[in-house]
Amino acid sequence: MLSKVEEAKKQKQRKKNLRLLFRSSILLVLLAAVVFALVSNFTKDKTVIGVGTEAPNFKLERLNGEGGEVSLDDLKGKGVMLNFWATYCGPCKEEMPYMESLYPEYKEKGVEILAVSMDSNDLVVNRFVDKYELSFPIVRDNGGQVLELYDVGELPSTLFINADGEVVEKVSGELTLDRLEGYLKKIEPQ
Amino acid sequence: MKRITCESCGHVNPEGTVLCEACGKPIEKNQHIDGNKPGKLLNMRYEGSARRSQTYNKSVIDKIWNFFSSVKVGVTLIVITLIASAVGTIFPQEMYIPPNVDPAQHYADQYGILGKIYYQLGLHNLYSSWWYMILIAMIGTSIIIASIDRYVPLRRALKMQKPKRHKAFLQKQRLFSESENISAEDVEHVKNRLKKQRYKITEQDGHILAEKGRFSRWGPYVNHIGLIVFLLGALMRFIPFMYIDDYVWVREGETAVVPDTDQQYYVKNKDFIMETYDENDERYQEAIQKQGGAVPSNYQTDAVIYKASGEAVTGEDPELEKVKEGSIQVNRPLKFDGYALYQSSYQLDEFESMTFKIHETDDESEEALASFTVNLMDPEYEYELDNGFRVVIDQYFPEYYMDDGTPASQSKYPRNPAFVFFVYPPGEETPEVSFAGIGRNVDASGENDYKVGLQNFEVRDVTGLTLKRDYTLPIIALGGLIFMIGVIQGMYWQHRRVWIHPSDSGVMLAAHTNKNWYGIKREIEKAIDGTGVNMVEDQQEIKQ
Amino acid sequence: MGDLTQVSSTLLYIAFVLYLVATFVFGGTIRDKRTDKGNGTLGKVAITITIIGFLTQVGYFITRWIASQHAPVSNLFEFTTFFGMMLVFAFIIIYFIYRLNLLGLFTLPVALLIIAYASMFPREISPLIPSLKSHWLYIHVTTAATGEAILAVSFAAGLIYLIRQVDQTQRSKRTTWLEVVMYAVFSTLGFVIISSLFSAFDYSAEFQFPVEGEEMTVEYQLPAITGPNDGELLSEGVMQPWFEAPGWMHGENAARKFNTLIWSVLTGAVLYLLARLILRKRIAAAIQPLLKRANPDLVDEISYRAVAIGFPVFTLGALIFAMIWAQQAWDRFWGWDPKEVWALITWFFYAAFLHLRLSRGWHGEKSAWLAVGGFAIIMFNLVAVNLIIAGLHSYA
Structure with a gap:
């Protein structure tokens, strides 16, 4: 007789537990x-390529200097400053001379500067390069594919990529000389 | 669990049952649950079954569960969402204000102090706010939990019901009658008539239950499943793979990469067409005149879709393979491989090329000595012309403006092109500098012998296309379909039941329907016609 | 082609007159004892006239469709007229289920007011802009209008219930709200009367005013009680505005619409007060004795049944078909456009109505008030959202 009561109690407890489990799991799924x-x-506006991600490869025609094709993979082992700019963008014009002034020193240290122009034609870019006497490689992203790839919304935008091909820093907007140098130091190969 | 054994028929009911599942006898101690009072009609909601939420209330989980299970809470959530939604229409949402304006400024300027408050409260983005989303989520939760809590016991109660019902159950139905001296033939007659009206008859010891449209009771649960599927589809849009939404501008004659497709697809704009209604069309003349301008009749992009073949690194020109060719019109998107391109915007008459001529400065007839055409998307550095002239483009401003006294360009698009030309007259080594653009023709030194003037230009249109890939659409459509099936099932059919209960010398007749009492009365009238059975009385009407 | 347009207008006019006649005949059934269940001759005559009126209006619809070569539901006049037509249609259906003559007496005047209201808007045939060029135009608009029309029958029944049941022996919140509903009806009537009156005299006053730096002109068809903000009256020999519309009222027609609203409210007030003076009691109290023989349970059921029938149709037309079309035309099925939001609000409201009725036992008077509230939301979406909160749907 006693065992029957026990049994019923047990059954009740089992049912109660089952109910709790059922309710908890449904609420958990909903939560x-x-x-x-x-x-x-x-987070939907957050970009795909950001700090810590690997910089995807691309290949573009170089406009100044010796010409030829530049691809990011060829620069593996070097730190790369990837600058997105255009001749019609005011702040871009401001930071170009800073980049030029630091370029020789950091090229020695194994850092390459690569400026990707968003302009629609070579003429305006070349005139600009001549005017500012830029010696670092300039490429033009004709169809905006690289811009698309890197999900860049604002000009100028700069990515600092270390020797392992990983993005260390991503900056939207204009850079000062000091900040620029600071970032360049960060991507110097060891 | 404490079971309740019915005193009348011996059926064992779950705890919290209001009306015995088998015979319908009110279970005395539970009448408060549905607010049943002596002398009043029975509340037939959920068949008086034991709603689980009303029987356990112990742990926190149970409390949360019971909260969402309540219809009162559900309706309150609906009303709050309704009011919130209305608030969102007082002023336009941020997505409907002009782009390129500062929203803070815009709301304050346009709508004054109220607009400012509206903006500061974040009501300009109400429908994507965290609290609105939580409201919708709570409604979803309420739908799920309330449905589970009611569906299970209701199904059980409808399965358990017996034709033999307790007297008290019949007497307290809204439609009820008692008749004396009824012959077996009369009862049989009523039964057959009910059968003819597509009632399903079950019998037990001379007690008859005629039932039809039970499936309509499941309508609410079906439509709630539809809503859940719909919300699930909406939720899946947050998965980037499921939902892609982007935008691309393509100039006539150009091929652009379709964004968000991993550089896989390209679209070529062969031609953009904008048509308007004929202003002399007799039919629409009056309306067009009243409108005070042309009324567009068609926006269309004739497009070709290409797919990149082979392994090309981004930036390299890939091999393109034609996938599809067709027109994109408003209401007629072009679909390819799960993607769809929609006609959504356009810009007419962007400059494509300009032809300049060189003439002597003091020649009033401006007779051309030489002329050259500049492709505005790909200008040459230098032009060798007739009569020995040579022109070098020193500066090119696609969208010219004066920036603090220096000429500059606003964008890369040739919307207002201007040039600084170096003109080398025949045999000369020092150039004359000329500035030329739309409606501008400036001689910088004032001593030029030759002038550069605009002779001709060509324009082209730009089309704005929206790219969509939405794998959630089938799910959302399925949700809508299930909802419609459920709501029609529940609304256009009714669950009707008629009970016939033999008493000492006659019968008791009672009936219940979940809606359309008028309809069931007419069916009973037809069924008892020509028999001695009394027509049911509407006990609710009498009580008023 | 011009002839067909003319035929179409005439048919609409005839339909209007027939509805008016039918209303009076339905009115006659109140005193007729035998017509209790719709079996009397008078009731039969009334419903026959209503059906002929409906068929005439269908004739208007078809001829206009042929003349314009697209479904005549593309602007405010056409849509509202169609809504009136479907209201009559919904009434006819419900009438044949329940045979309640009284329902005609309340539904037909609503339909009449709606059609009269519609004809105050520009009536010329307008061409379709590209986004409207789709079969979904008539699939979506007609289904949505039908759903709303069926829901409107629920309002008519709810109103009968309220006038019949609300205790008029003493003043209460309920009697006041009922008078508010009555007043709203008078305002609509006021709008129709005042607009027709001044358009008969070809009244016109032109204003010039700045909108975002550009000078705009607007033509008033009613004397300007309120003029555009910073506006200047160009016409001569007409009334100077009493005051300027507030600056936050934007859009070229905002001030004119505001002026029309003031006129409707004022005319409505005059009509309402006149009626009160003549009747010497509350309007609803004056009607109440006429409804003594109505069975409140039946009226309550009709009101509920109309919602039960109308809700699925409304969902299908105003939400589901709307979404399918929006997906095609604007590449997204839902965009939080004000008209869309108000359709959703209507849907939420009736969903709450059904839950309250089914699960919380809101029958009778509570349910009748909700039916009135639902109709108010539908009218708000039809009138205010188009005129005040303009969005993508402001075509209508």
Whole structure:
């Protein structure tokens, strides 16, 4: 008789536990869905290529100096400053001379500067290069593919890539001489 | 679990049952749950079954569960969402204000102090705000939990029901009658008539249950499943693979990479067409005149879609293979490999090329000595001309403006092209400097012998296309379909039941429907016609 | 082609007159004892006239379709007229289910007001802009209008219930709200009367005013009580505005619409007060005795049934078909455009209505108030959202 009562009690407890488990798991799934929605909603503008990701490869025609093709993979082992700019962008004009002034020193130290122009034709870029006497490689992203690849929204934008091909820093907007030098130091190969 | 054994029929009911699942006898101690009072009609909601949420209320999980299970909470959530949605339409949402303006400024300028408050409260982005999303999520949660809590016991109660019902159950139905001296033939007659009206008859010891449209009871649960599927589809749009939304501008004659396709697809704009209605068309004349301008009838891009073949590194010109060719019109997107391109914007008459001529400065007839054409997307550095002239482009400003006294360009698009030309007259080694653009023709030194003037130009249109890939659409459509099936099932059919209960010398007749009482009365009228059975009385009407 | 347009207008006019006649005949059934269940001759005559009126309006619809070569639901006049037509259609259906003559007496005037209201807007045939050129134009618009029309029948039934049931022996919140509803009806009537009156005299006053730095002109068809902000009256010999519309009212027509609203509200007030003076009691109290023989349970059921029938149709037309079309035309099925949001609000409202009724037992009066509220939302979406909150749908 006693065992029957025990049995019934046990059964009741088992049912209760089952109910708790069922309710908890449904609530948990729903909570997870809500968190997912909220988090996604607030991170949807975040870019794909950012600090810590590997810089994807591209290949473009060099406009100044010896010409030829420049590809990011060829620069493996060097630190790379990847600058997105255009002749019609005011702040870009401001930072170009800084880049030029630091270029010889850091080229020695194994850092390459690569400026990707968004202009629609070579003429304006070449006139600009001549005017500012730029010696670092300048390429032009004709169809905006590289811009698309790197998901860059604003000009100028600069990515600092270390010798391992990993993005160390991503900067939107104009750089000062000091900040520029600081970032360049960061990507010097050891 | 404490079971309740029915005193009348012996059926064992789950705890919290209001009406015995088998015979419908009110279970005395539970009448408060549905607010049943003596002398009043029975509340037939959920068949008086034991809603689980009302029986356990112990742990935190149970409390949360019970909160969402309540219809009161559900309706409150709907009302709050309704009001919030309305608030969002007081002023335009941020996506509908002009681009390139500072929203803070815009709302304050346009709508004054109210606009400012509206902006500061974040109501300009209400529908994507965290709290609006949480409201929708809570409605979703409420739908799921409330449905589970009601569906299970309701199904059980409808399965358990017996034709033999307790007297009290029949007497307290809204439609009820009692008739004396009813012959077996009369009962049989009523039964057959009900059968004819597509009622399903079950019998037990002379007790008859006629039932139809039970499936309509599942309508609400079906439509709630539809809503959940719909919300699930909406949720999946946050997965980048499922949902792609981007935009591309393509100039006539140009081929542009389609964004967000891993540089796989390219689109060529063969031609952009904008058509307007004929202003002399008799039919629309009046309306067009009233509108005070041309009314567009068609926006169209004749496009070719290419796919990159082979392994090309980004930036290299890939081999292109034609995938599809067709027109993109408003309401007629061009679809390819799961993607769709929509006609969504355009810009007419962007400059494509300009032809300049050189003439003597003091020649009033401006007779051309030489002329040259500049391709504005790909200008040459130098032009060798007739009569020994040579022109070098020193500066090119695609969208010219004066920036603090120096000429500059606003963008790379030739919307207002201007040039600084070096003109080398025949045999000369020092150039004359000329500035030329649209409506501008400046001689910098004032001593030029030759002038450069615009002779001709060509323009082209630019089309703005939206790219979409939305794998959630089938899910969302499925949700909508299930919802419609459920809502029609629940609304256009009714669950009707008629009980016939033999008493000492006659019968008791009671009926219940979840809606359309008028309809069931007419069916009963037809069924009892020509028999001695009394027509049911509407006990709710009498009580008023 | 011009002839067909003319035929079309005439048919609409005839339909309007027929509805008016039918209303009076339905009115006659109140006193007729035998017509309780719609079996009387008078009731039959009334419904027959209504059906002929409906068919005439269908004739208007078809001829206009042929003349314009697209479904005549593309501007505010056409859409609102269609809505009125579907309201009559929904009434006819419900009438044949329940045979309640009284319902005609309340539904037809609503339909009449809606059609009269519609004809105050530009009536010329307008060409379709590219985004409207789709089969979904008539699939979506007609289904949505039908759904709303069926829901409107629920309003008419709810109103009968309220006038019949609300205790008029003493003043209460309920009697006041009921008078607000009555007043809203009078305002609509006021709008129709005042607009027709001044358009009969070809009244016109032109204003010039700045909008975002550009000078615009606007033509008033009613005397300007309020003029555009910083506006200048160009026409001569017309009334000077009493005051200027506030600066936050934007858009070239905002001040004119605001002026029309003031006129409607004022005319409505005059009409309402006149009616009160003549009747010497609340409007609803004056109507109440006429409804004594109505069965409140039946009226309540009609009101609920109309929602039960209308809700799925509304969902299909105003949300699902709308989404399919929006996906095609604007590359997204939902864009939080004000009209869309208000369709969603309407849907939420009726969803709440159904839950309250099914699960919380809101029958009778509570349910009737909700039916009135739902109709108010539908009208807000039809009138205010188009005139005040302009979005993508401001074509209509």
